Amino acid sequence: MYIARILYPVKVLGPGNRIGIWFVGCHHRCKGCSNPELWMVDEKYFITIDQVEKLIRTVAAENEIDGFTITGGDPVEQADELTNLLTRVVDISQDVILYTGYRRKELTSEAQIKLLERVSVLIDGEYKEEMNDGAFLRGSSNQVVHILNDAYCEKYENYIRDNHNEIQNFMINNEVISVGIHNKGFRF
Numbered sequence: 001m002y003i004a005r006i007l008y009p010v011k012v013l014g015p016g017n018r019i020g021i022w023f024v025g026c027h028h029r030c031k032g033c034s035n036p037e038l039w040m041v042d043e044k045y046f047i048t049i050d051q052v053e054k055l056i057r058t059v060a061a062e063n064e065i066d067g068f069t070i071t072g073g074d075p076v077e078q079a080d081e082l083t084n085l086l087t088r089v090v091d092i093s094q095d096v097i098l099y100t101g102y103r104r105k106e107l108t109s110e111a112q113i114k115l116l117e118r119v120s121v122l123i124d125g126e127y128k129e130e131m132n133d134g135a136f137l138r139g140s141s142n143q144v145v146h147i148l149n150d151a152y153c154e155k156y157e158n159y160i161r162d163n164h165n166e167i168q169n170f171m172i173n174n175e176v177i178s179v180g181i182h183n184k185g186f187r188f
Contacts, residue, residue: 002041002078004073005022007177010179013071013137013181017064019065019069023075024073025041026074035071053088065093066095068096070082070098070099075099076112079114086118094118095120097122100123101124104144120147121149121156123137123138126143127140167179
C-alpha cells in the first residue's frame with residue numbers, strides 16, 4: 001500500500017485522539033487541493049500492511065485510540081488494502097472516518113462495498129475551492145457527511161453540531177505538517 005504519513009493524536013478530523021492516515025494516489029486532482037503532493041503514487045511511499053499494523057499497534061499499546069481518520073490522496077483508490085488494514089485493527093477501534101473524492105453512489109465495486117462496511121462516517125465528493133465556506137469537517141460545502149454506522153449516529157450528530165473547523169500542526173523531520181480543514185486559498 002502507499003501511505004505518506006501516519007499521525008497521532010489527530011484531534012481536528014473527528015472526535016477524540018485519532019490515528020490519521022494519509023494515502024497516496026488520487027485521480028481527482030482538485031483545484032486548490034491541500035495535499036497535491038499526494039496525487040502521484042511513488043515507490044518511496046510503499047509500506048506493507050504488516051508494517052502499518054505494527055505501527056498502529058505500537059501507538060495503541062501506550063495511547064488511547066478513539067478512532068481512525070483516513071484521507072489522502074484518495075484512500076478509495078486502494079480499497080482492498082485499506083479494507084484489509086481496517087479488518088486487522090478493528091479491535092483497536094471501529095470508529096473510522098473516510099474522506100474520498102468519489103460520491104457514495106459511485107462506490108459500487110465489490111472492493112469499495114467491503115470497505116464501506118468498515119467505515120463509520122464517509123465524507124464524499126471532490127473538493128471545490130469556490131465552495132470552501134467553512135463547512136465543518138468538509139473542505140467544501142458540496143461534500144456530504146454520511147453516518148454509515150448507526151451505532152455512531154448520536155455521537156457524530158452531536159460532534160458535528162457542537163464543533164467548528166480547527167487546524168493542528170505536527171513537526172515531522174523539521175517540516176510542519178498542517179492538519180485539518182483549511183480556509184480557501186490556504187497555501188503552505
